[in-house]
Amino acid sequence: MVETRADSVLRRRPLPRNLVWGGTLVLLVLLLALIGPIVAPYPYDLIQVQHRFEAPNFQFPFGTDEFGRDVLSRTIYGARLSLFIGFGATAICLLTGVPLGLIAGYRRGGVEEAIMRTMDVLMSFPPILLALLILAVTSPSLWKVTLAVGIVYIPSIVRVTRSVTLEIAHEEFILAARARGERSLYILLSEILPNAWPPVIVEGSLRVTFAILLGAALSFLGLGAQPPSSDWGLMISEARPYVDQAPWIVLAPGLVLCITVIGINLLGDGLREMLDPRLIKRAE
Numbered sequence: 442m443v444e445t446r447a448d449s450v451l452r453r454r455p456l457p458r459n460l461v462w463g464g465t466l467v468l469l470v471l472l473l474a475l476i477g478p479i480v481a482p483y484p485y486d487l488i489q490v491q492h493r494f495e496a497p498n499f500q501f502p503f504g505t506d507e508f509g510r511d512v513l514s515r516t517i518y519g520a521r522l523s524l525f526i527g528f529g530a531t532a533i534c535l536l537t538g539v540p541l542g543l544i545a546g547y548r549r550g551g552v553e554e555a556i557m558r559t560m561d562v563l564m565s566f567p568p569i570l571l572a573l574l575i576l577a578v579t580s581p582s583l584w585k586v587t588l589a590v591g592i593v594y595i596p597s598i599v600r601v602t603r604s605v606t607l608e609i610a611h612e613e614f615i616l617a618a619r620a621r622g623e624r625s626l627y628i629l630l631s632e633i634l635p636n637a638w639p640p641v642i643v644e645g646s647l648r649v650t651f652a653i654l655l656g657a658a659l660s661f662l663g664l665g666a667q668p669p670s671s672d673w674g675l676m677i678s679e680a681r682p683y684v685d686q687a688p689w690i691v692l693a694p695g696l697v698l699c700i701t702v703i704g705i706n707l708l709g710d711g712l713r714e715m716l717d718p719r720l721i722k723r724a725e
Contacts, residue, residue: 456711459714460710463709463711464704469704485519487514493507495509506676506683507690515676516671519676523653523673523698525583526652526656531648533592534593534598535641542603542605543603543637545603546607572590576589587656590656591652597644605636609633609637643713646705653702654698661675673697676693
């Protein structure tokens with residue numbers, strides 16, 4: 442297999458600092474989600490009324506909530522739900538948006554118009570409003586929230602994939618594949634998609650951030666995870682009446698949510714620095 446110029450540049454270039462820091466933070470949060478039940482001091486739903494509103498101490502490092510539940514344990518368990526929504530929704534929008542973007546950018550004509558006008562309609566709604574409309578007709582559940590958030594961000598993936606496909610579709614190797622009589626499906630999957638993945642991956646990493654935040658917002662509004670779950674957005678919502686009395690209930694999930702978002706944003710910036718063709722050319 443012939444090494445491309447971009448591959449040789451990537452091989453010589455050191456990893457971007459944002460990629461290292463962002464990847465480290467994301468890896469720590471993922472590890473926390475995976476081993477949460479092992480390292481959590483208590484079950485997330487263990488009620489200890491005698492310990493209500495205890496300030497952070499040796500026994501409860503992040504304090505306790507209105508039911509005496511350990512805030513640290515609930516925050517650790519909450520990583521699973523929040524990351525499930527973020528990565529699950531991103532997987533849905535990638536699996537749906539990438540094929541639609543490839544088809545719209547390659548086929549053009551009426552097919553492109555139908556796909557892109559549908560995406561324009563979806564993008565005309567604010568993300569949280571569109572998610573609320575999708576969830577309003579059904580009872581709240583985790584998988585429904587994940588599906589709704591995934592649908593919300595499909596248009597962004599479609600537009601990015603279509604834009605890249607339009608650029609690649611006129612390259613000489615695509616014209617050569619057409620001259621050989623290759624089928625459209627082969628050209629899309631074997632010629633265009635491998636060359637379109639860098640910007641799609643960068644866009645996908647940004648969608649994870651927005652999906653986590655939107656999932657937390659829906660849980661905050663009562664349409665996401667339901668009590669006694671330990672979703673970060675739900676924890677912040679439940680802590681609202683007690684902010685003055687026990688601010689640590691809000692600070693713990695809010696701080697971890699911020700760290701997660703910052704880590705994914707840094708990871709996305711690092712991927713862009715490493716994969717953006719314009720930045721690669723500057724490094725040559």
